[in-house]
Amino acid sequence: MIESDVFVQALQDIGVDFFTGVPDSILGGIIAELMERRLYTPAVREDEAVAMAAGAYMSGKVPAVLMQNSGLGTCLNTLISLNMIYCQPCVLIVSWRGYHGKDAPEHLVMGDVMPRFLDTMKIPHRTLSEKTAIDDLKWLAETFMKQRIPVALLITKGVVKGLHP
């Protein structure tokens, strides 16, 4: 399991310096660490977080938005008609609820279709694993800056340490 502080440090090391989002239990440890470092600006909806990140990007920051995968639906239009149309990159740290059909009912549909959904949206994505973490982060940094669009790093339960073991 990756420690939250190691994960946050790795994001900072690739240049991310503006963090916002809406919480999920899988992301609990990461958000606690970001708050500890006074780097996190909480948003009330995922589309708001994405728009705030866009404003920060245009002001010289490298932004990341944290969200549960249900939030991808909420911020879809912002990702398309702001980030993609205006060529504004954003790192999306998305928790994969409903992974392999094991979760509460409200997560099962998005959990099942998410990779295809992101493919359809032409949002590059990769699923973080402890073994490939260094490559995953390197891929994230390169894709994000080269393509100038949102790029998603998907996090399944138990890969990064949460608030509760």
Place this chain on the structure above:
Amino acid sequence: MQSRAMAMAALLELLTDQPVIICNGFPSREAYKIADRPTHFYMIGSMGSASAIGLGVALAKPKKQVVIFDGDGNVLMGMGTLATVGALKPKNFIHVVFDNEVYGSTGNQPTISNVVPLEKVAKAAGYVNVERVREREDLVYEFKDMLKKDGPSMLLVKVNEMVEDVGRVMLDPPDITKRFMQAIA
């Protein structure tokens, strides 16, 4: 009551190099026609997001005064952002809402801002200064005052439904991003 374009022109005369985020629809097209400046970020989609984009700029550039030109339909759509702004209290955030009580860009369907006073919602959410104005001289007076004060501030301007004869914003969105970034760097 004055038109939005007249009110907007009066405010743009008072601005110089402040970043201005302008919401989608006719407001962006009118601002582009009245005075196109590289410090303007014209939105063409993502309705409801102007204030959140402005908040991102305000947080990342605390020394610059950030102005948002918004509409009643836009504010209603992204109403949660009033709460985020009210909670974070960026001092450099001036939110101008041109309230014509209709979705003007899609054929004047009514919004609900005739019965929901948006500046009172903003005040309850934590905005420091809020004003509602109708006349041009009040508009100019209050906006000048807000430029001098610590925010977040909301200036709600009641305007009529008249729309200027304007074309689309003739800039490619990626160029709007680049130009705006260079202008506020």
